[in-house]
Amino acid sequence: MPLIKTKKTEKYTYAIWKIEENSETLLKLLKPNKYELTLLNKISNQKRKDQSIAAKILLNNILQKKTTIFYNGKVPYCKEISNISITHSDNYAAILLSEKKIGIDLQKEEQKIIMLKNKFLSKEREKNNYSIEDLHFIWTAKEALYKTLNGLTCSIKDNIYIExxxxxxxxxxxxxxxxxxLESKKINDLYLSIAIKSI
Incomplete structure (x- = not known):
């Protein structure tokens, strides 16, 4: 299980895993209970399923015990900690734990983000000459913030603003x-953003 990055602060703990194991090995590492198997069997895309398994294994490793992730709609939670946030990109998975309202997003660098910028930049911001790096950081920051809203209806383009x-x-x-x-950083070809609700 190649851990790319782990970090523990007073506010949060997160870990990033590069998924190199096959599906069979991932299941053996997870040792899924009946509830987890039911959820996993509903995921038809194998890559998405592997990403989901990896996030669950990461949680178990951080807490050093078997822990089940439940879902309220699409919002993940567990009994052991107040807030968790999960993200996947390509063959990477990451999880963030905190007692505060938090969100995490991870994206592998892709050139196509230039073609997608109109989906997350306001019309005013679209006029700016952003670099590939800037676009990835804005996108991941918006996604991380969105994940704290617990499914609240909003427009990432028009209701979420990044300084x-x-x-x-x-x-x-x-x-x-x-x-x-917000906290953002680049790790190799990965862009990572964390959003923490201010008090």
Whole structure:
């Protein structure tokens, strides 16, 4: 199990895993219970299934015991810790644990993000000449922030704003405004962003 990165702070713990094992090995590492098997059997895409298994194994390794991830809609949670956030990209999986409201997103670098920028940049921001790196950081920061909203209906393009210096982000809709602290970094060809709800 090649761990690419682990980090533990006062606010959170996260780990990133590069998935090199085959599906059979992943299942043996997870030792899934009946509930986990039921959920996994609903995932038809094998790559997505392997990513899901990897995230579950990461959680077990961080907590050093068998732990089950449950879902409220699409929002993951477990009994052992207040907040968890999960992300996958290609053959990578990552999980973030915290007692605070948090979100994580991981994306492998891809040139096609240039063609997709109109899906997550406001019309005003689309005019800016962003680099590939800038676009990945904005995208992952918005996705990380979105994951803290527990499925709340919103537009990543129009309701989530990221400051130019990538230190702050905001969810703004109607009369609601929520501020977030952001942490972003590049690890090899991976872009990682973490959003932490400000108090």
């Amino acid at each position: 130019k210096k990538m230190k702050k982000g905001y969810f703004i809709k109607n009369n609601v405004k929520i501020e977030y602290n």
